[in-house]
Amino acid sequence: MKLVTCGLPYANGKAHIGHLRTYIPADVYVRYLRLKGEDVVFVCGSDSHGTPIVVNAEQQGLKPKELVDIYHEHFQEIFRNLKIEFDFYGRTDSDYHHERTREIVKKMIEKGYVYPKEIELAYCPNCERFLPDRYVEGICPYCGAEARGDECDQGCGRHLEPGEILKPRCKICGTPAVFRKQKHYFFKLSAFKDFLEDYLEKLKGTENALNYAKEWVRKELKDWCITRNLEWGVKFPGEEDLVVYVWVDAPIGYISFTEKACEKLGKDWREIWIEGKAEIIHFIGLDIVYHHCIFWPAMLKAADYALPSAVVASGMVKVEGKTFSKSRGYVVWVDEDYLNEGFNPDCLRYYVVNYTSHQKDLNFSWEVYKEKVNNELIATLGNFIYRVLHFAWRNFGEVKMNVDGEVVEQIRLAMEKIEEAIEKWEFKEASDAFMELASYGNVYFQNSQPWELIKNDPESAERAVASCLALVRALAILAYPVLPSTMEKIGKLIGLDVRKAKLEDALKIPDKIKVEKPFVPFEKIEDEKIAKMEKKLKERIEKAEKGVEERELVTIEEFGRLDIRIGRIIEAEKIKGSKKLLKLRIDLGGEIKQAVAGIAENYSEEELKGKLVVVLANIKPAKIRGVDSEVMVLAADVDGRAILLTPEKEVPVGVKVR
């Protein structure tokens, strides 16, 4: 038995193409497994807890549950449309999930893997509550950038433990927060270092996931704070005013959803999660490898549950060659950009699966989409199926299945390729295999020339058609996991129920096949449609760029607080061990100040000497890599490259900029 899961979609935003990179391949995988006769349970559900949902709901005047309701329904609708069919799709704010979570946390406590610790937490005196995670805004203790309570999202990207953030403010009301002592609970992750090192050696899955995880474990494992001050979530056993951290309860959804799925399917979930009789395979995005390869197995081990056998991580998604980014507009929404535009769901499944290897970056481009649909799905696959069915239907109606042995051999080869590819989670290889078979079919049809034979030698014509029909029938089965809607309908035309078919049925050719009037399997994508979609995307990107520029306004007084002056660089020296940093001595007229600037990639020490630059003279001094920096050199930021500002005419050093 196998259990396949997908990373739970967070129920506070709409489905986009990035999500599909996990769900479509997982669904394809499950369908192939079932085709091979494997017993599979396939589950997923909405991740309903956590601070962002609480904050979002509040901002929209909704209760958290109401917000989750919206996106829970939304995702299910998307999955229905794309034929991503889970045996059970749950949500983590349900009773059964809370029960399972509490049971597991209790077990972790009983076994001594959880301990309380007083930590200093941000508290908002105005809102009268503790500010967990993203309720807090402040300064990152590592890099000094503006940061959220749980993560330095603008700066170094580090994960922040509760209480670490500096200068915390309340995100809701902006009031400076005070630190108060609070008891929280920690999971002894550090105790699992040896276990994890060993476990990760045995864990299967894609290399991208395993490599990351091994590296992390090798470095350092810190104990993990697993409680939060929130109302919304799973109550922490024995401390009911605390809630379990969302990353503790979310993966437990894999278990609680399996319970429900098994109830439905008449199976015993314990065989999977307690007795370890099944293979557990997690499909995830690269961004949550840490949780699935480290936190999660440690938790399961602590609570005496079965361990996952494979973690399959997909590569990143790009849009028109650029890094996927909702805020910058590089996004393709599944509903408004695809389904609502009338595009065929099967075509998107094919694109996602066939663009590249599962581990590599997938680029979504409308131009490429058009090419793949028109040149591959239509010209190769659809055309072959249609020309054969149409010819058979018009000339024979029913065909005696006298099939060329060479054709049977080709089908067998394609099946083998698919089976091998699926073992490796290489869905592109699998889909290439049936496309090659279709291509072979086109050659076979072309060379046989049944349209000529039919004139004088109908029997030979029928034999040729029979062989091609055998290929069509095989294609309906082999391509079904990727193109379920289309292939189901194709199957019906030749009396085949592909939903009940097994892989080997592709070789069990019936004596006769009756062909019904066929339809065109895929509609051609027109250039105008693609142009329209590209325009839509472009406008979205432009709008996003503008949004960034429309900043809040600053008063002249506020600006006046900045002491910006012209200085002359008199010395420049590289800082050891750093690629970007230079130590500069700057003459500000009357005083020499030292600055550390990240400009070494664009400027050499020599060319800097004597250069006039613009300097922020009253910035708070800091130490960077152990070097004092008293002032800040201003520069234009061109995609992360620093371009220095310099006065257009020679001016005395020390003069004020305003």
Added chain:
RNA sequence: GCCGAGGUGGCCUAGCUGGUCGGGGCGACGGACUCAUAAUCCGUAGGUCGCGGGUUCGAAUCCCGCCCUCGGCACCA
């Protein structure tokens, strides 16, 4: 700087346990055909397989050094 993944004809890409090492797809060009959604089929297009060394009888494939791209981290006052 550290870790990971990569650099193969215009573009995407297979091969990377060393000897059919130069494949496939798209695009382009020429031809054939008409059953099929101007779809299909056949043929052609000369790319130092990132750079420089080395090992070997022989390397895209192994070793060393270097360059570049992407992702993660450090860091850019």
